Amino acid sequence: MKKTLLYLSITLLLAGLFWACKDTNSGFSPGETDARITGTWRLYERHYPKDSIFFVYSFIKDSVLNKDSVYVPKIDTIRTSRDTSFYTTQRYTGAQAQTLTFDASGTLTGNGTEMTYYAPIKYYSIDKTYPDSLFIKFFINTNRANVPFQQGLEFRQDTLVLKPLCSQPCYSKLLRVR
Template sequence: MKKVFYLSLTLFIVTLLASCKETAPVFSPGESDPRITGTWQLIERRFSKDSTYSFQTINTITRSPADTTVKVIGGSGTTVKWDTVVTNGVTTYTRRDTLYVRRDTSYYTTRRYPTSQPQTLTFDASGQLSASGPEMTYYNPIKYYRIDKTFPDSLSIDFFIYTNRANVPFRQGLAFRKDTLVLQPQCEQRCYSKFIRVR
């Protein structure tokens, strides 16, 4: 009897947990702009390339004369000898400490993409976005978009990411030049992604 009760209780709890599956709410950004609807292939991108290098600095560390021990660095067993300096009858013990400092040397680079390996974004007429290609992974979590025409002198596009049970927008600049689409993310310097219309 107990086995049947525990089995029934376990099945009931599993059923409850399975039915608690959260689904994304229905979201519609509205009708799309016909200028952007279709498939666009990445041809050129200007972006920040992360780079760092390390350089060595040397500091002089002094200690009080009462401390006459030899220091051991880490667990390597390397000993550091103190230098003795006598100035006006006062003995000072010093050693040189070497420190490596990392410096950010990021720079901007421009990369062109061949048409043989297409990197594409597809803007649906209903406001949905899909990406394909290894360079388009930035756009994979984005499912919806909307053209923002708030400012008459410039267009922007709002991309929506579903996170924490909400569709959170973020904005990028947008420009159309003949049959070229230019997305302009926010960067310290000028950066962009250029696309040509495929379909």
């Protein structure tokens, strides 16, 4: 009887925990959207930093006389690193479907291997605070909180240009699919 009561208590406790694990983010509204961005966009060009570090090894050879009167080479290795970061431009064909879909309700979904940067982003809104430029605010949902960050946004006819913050100009150009 005690075991049955214990198992029943554990089952009720677990059921209560599972019930508490519901989506608490369903009431979040990202704010104002823009009809110009709503729809699906395909990535066709990206200019981004490619980080790398180049290691230089220097070998200093010297001979040392050991206790048996034999010269033994002594090698010292010096390792220095040099930052060889550079910016690269990559173009994508239609066969490589890399898309972002901006919903009218403010949700964002990304598809494709090059869109993993946008995977943790669930919501977006357009910031029209500055009259001469547009910004898009992305919201990352983490620990039941929506953390915003901003990127530049530009429309060029049927092209959407997202401009993340970089030390040099970098961008992602997307074409409207639908």
